[in-house]
Amino acid sequence: MVNTSKRIGQMGEEIASRIVIRQGKMKIIERNFRSRIGEIDIIALDKNTLVFIEVKSRAVLNAGFPEESVTKYKQDKIRKVALYYLISQGYNPNHTNYRFDVISITFNGDDYAHPSVKYYINAF
Template sequence: MMDTSAAGRQGEAIAEEYLRSLGYRIVGRNFRLGRHGEIDLVAFDGTTLVFVEIKYRRNRSYGAPEDSITERKRAQLRRVAEGFLFVHPHAASEYRFDVIAIEGSPAEPTIRHWKNAFW
């Protein structure tokens, strides 16, 4: 059985491959803003900067992966995104938050992509 950080890295790798297949350009991984938290991936979808939260679960024992993104987590992601934009003020004029939920085995994952999932 893999630990949660190993599973998280595996989910991030699956999501990155998926986004690249859609033409996204990855510009950051695990962007951290001190104690405020972390954004899993930062990418461009055309000219739009996308902050991506990735949730990976092997099964639904604890519910769907995307259900674990609470309002508190969304607020944390907004703060970290503000930090990214402060550090990179000319990164983009448009940005959004996407959620990628991954379930199942790494060999045959089910991927749900929620574009503009929250604000």
């Protein structure tokens, strides 16, 4: 079976969700929140802090590590989607605790069962 980048992304998001749940500190509120502006992979609640999580996955490192693709442009876009989410859900962005995390997942060759995972809390 040939894995496309979309399939790699889906597998990565599933692994990231399991990691967030397994840690036991956060509760996932929403996955793949979409707006006209863009998408946020995972939105979770960590005590009284909303956590917007960007998941990046790669099967090969030709283009660098997955987390390196969360550029300033991508960060700005995620911030805009997060602001839209906060307002659309009735949160006051000025009085709501929130942060941005990044989960980087690298699959090692054809070994999709044992990926390398890096979790960056408050990444930007």
